Amino acid sequence: MKVAVIAGTRFDTARGCSMLEHSGILCYPIPIADTPKEQNQRQYADAGGLQTKIESIAIIT
């Protein structure tokens, strides 16, 4: 089974994948922002957009 890892930044997503892959679990990384500041902005100023983005990822996945 493959696990989709949805996280804030590329770094965070890679960390999540690394932790899972260390346990032998295959991952598909999906970062939603390039930087911690961008992730913050999405949470503060565009929570609705963030919800829509993650919902669309969940449906495609």
Add this chain to the structure above:
Amino acid sequence: MIFCNSLTTTLDMKRLKKLTPLHIVSPLDVYEGIARKLKSIYVIAANGPTLSSIEAFMLTRNATMKVTGFSSLEFVQLIEKETDPVKIFDQFPFANILENAHQLKAQAVILGCTHLSRIRPQIKEHSLLPVIDTGTMMTQLVQASLHA
């Protein structure tokens, strides 16, 4: 299966779960257990909305729980920039934050940001309280559910 980070604390997870048949593992699964077992926690989060959402999540499940905490994007940026976990720990006042948690008589320190898994050994070494690493616990939940 989908594995999410602390972003999920600001999402409508009920709505999200209705849209996909996939099993979603998120920090909220870890927080459910904490809300049932502990009476006082200290949360370290990346930003105010996450800290606030964690507090709200806990208090709606355990109204008498004492939730205190600290949030800052600075340690997240430092963790993304610096590669040495010891240097990361030393460059940010984590020791003071952990002392603060102890003074406030929390039962445990909750790492409410998955970036903090990077310096978990340093945090555990300096904390007088048990440390609950959300990222590591989520990994264990994924393993358990794959083997169920």
